[in-house]
Amino acid sequence: MNNLFSMDNGVFSFLGKMWDILVISILWLLLCLPIITIGPATTALYYTVVKVIRRERGYLFREFFHSFKMNFLNGMVLGIILMALYYILYIDLNFAKAMEDxxxxFIFLAVFSAFSFIMLCGTVYVFPLLSRFTMGKLQILKTAFLMSVKHLPTTILMLLIVGCFAFIAWMQPIFLFFSSGICLLLCSLPLERVFKKYIPKSEDGEGPKIDEWYLE
Known part of the structure; x- marks a missing residue:
């Protein structure tokens, strides 16, 4: 009977994780409202989902706001750059649709659609990369697009996950209150396997002991 109500019980553990996902999803949504903060908010959400929800390291709010503050400037600038690029592509696509010939x-729509697809492929890597690696803004963008091509199956899978959640949220806006955390949690399953290939593991006995939770 004691085991039934133990916090180590699988059911309680699952419910606890779902509650945490709901909380940080709402927090992410609130921090995205200024629009220009979508970048650092998404970076913090991915970092927290992987470290706290998946790896059970640290505390929910502390890790979220730690990542949010640490990556605020770079995340905001990257978010603005991506929004500007998407806006340009939106204008280009409308221009192509209005052509009489x-x-x-057809040619211009195909070209701009291809650019849009490439943009989407790179975008799904940008903020997870920012949450994990220390790089300049241009290097983050370059690495994101190179990774999206090199690991195309993972990229396609993540695009399908994000697309499904975006469609459901569009059909049922209330779903936004908890969909973002679940979406990034599912995306992290294939993406973390990719990231591990680029993270060297420290040698045992050399330097200070580091909790390499991201290698688990």
């Missing part, structure tokens, strides 16, 4: 319309 059918052949030219």
């Amino acid at each position: 059918a052949n030219m319309r």
Whole structure:
């Protein structure tokens, strides 16, 4: 009977994780409201989902705000750059759709659609990369797009996950209150396997002991 109500019970552990996901999803949504803070908010959400929810390290709010503050400037700038690029592509696509010549319309739509797809592929890597690696803003963008090509199956899988959650949230906006955390949790399953290939493990006995939770 004691085991039934133990906090180590699988059911209670699952419910606890779902509650944590709900809390940080709402927090992410609130911090995204200024729009320009979408970048650091998404970076913090991914970092917290992987470290606290998956690896059970640290505390929910402490880890979230630690990542949010540490990556605030870079995340905000990267978010603005991506939004500007998407806006340009949106204008280009509308321009292509308005073309009277059918052949030219088809060519330009194909070209701009291809650029949009490439943008989406790189975007799903940008903020997770920022949460884990120390790089300049341009290097983050370059690495994101290179990774998206090199690990294309993982990229396609993450795009499908994000697309499904975006569609459900569009159909049922209330889903936004907890979908973001679950979405990034699912994306982290294949993405963390990719990241491990680029993170050297420290040699035993050399330097201070580090909790390499990201290598588990």
